[in-house]
Amino acid sequence: MKESSREQSAERVQLCTTINGVEVACEVDAAESLMDLVRGRGLTGTHSGCEHGVCGACTVLVDDRPVRACIVLAAQVQGRTVETIESVGGPDDPSRLQRAFSACSGLQCGFCTPGFIMLATGLLRENPCPSEHEIVEAVSSNLCRCTGYASIVQSIASVVEADPDAGAPARPPSRERTHEA
Structure with a gap:
């Protein structure tokens, strides 16, 4: 049985980044998107819309700059600062x-x-x-x-x-x- 191309390239990489003020060190799949990383950490305010970088529903900040989390690889935020909607306020203390x-x-x-x-x-x-x-x-x-x-x-x-x-x-x-x- 032939493996899928994702399984064949399931290279893992070490990642150290800061997400919403918390330093994170973890291992990620080289092909994992930033959106999947943040949503996998329970930060589900980052919405998955088109998954092609068109709609902007997944916009987060990386080093203060807006980026489409669906088209940025998690490995690309190595050593960088990521902020999601959860970092700017919530129901009890909105921004x-x-x-x-x-x-x-x-x-x-x-x-x-x-x-x-x-x-x-x-x-x-x-x-x-x-x-x-x-x-x-x-x-x-x-x-x-x-x-x-x-x-x-x-x-x-x-x-x-x-x-x-x-x-x-x-x-x-x-x-x-x-x-x-």
């Missing part, structure tokens, strides 16, 4: 962006929202006071079937308008180191 998305109706079904929040977090860290045109340009890379984008743009703009000197959303603090086989 300014999360509150703005709710207040401005920047979310409908919510499937794409984590990707937009992470995209906006990266944008605001790079440019704490983007123009509406810059916000529109940034969000045009992610897909949403429910809102029509105007409310998403307004959500991000409202954070800038409310406190342009507040700067970008904070990075998660560094925490304990975990080791896995």
Whole structure:
């Protein structure tokens, strides 16, 4: 019986990275995506949409830059810092962006929202006071079937308008180191 090509190339690699402030040392399949790595760690806010890097539902930050976790290999984040939606706030303590998305109706079904929040977090860290045109340009890379984008743009703009000197959303603090086989 012939093995599948994935089984034939099941090379394992050691990975040391930081995910949401936690240092992680583990072994991963060389072909494992960053999305599979974070979701496998219980960080299921990173949504699997198209799995081709088109929709943006899986957007996370790697060294403060938005990336599509479905098309980045886990091995590519060796020595880097990864942040998922879980790092920016939750139901009990939502971030300014999360509150703005709710207040401005920047979310409908919510499937794409984590990707937009992470995209906006990266944008605001790079440019704490983007123009509406810059916000529109940034969000045009992610897909949403429910809102029509105007409310998403307004959500991000409202954070800038409310406190342009507040700067970008904070990075998660560094925490304990975990080791896995």
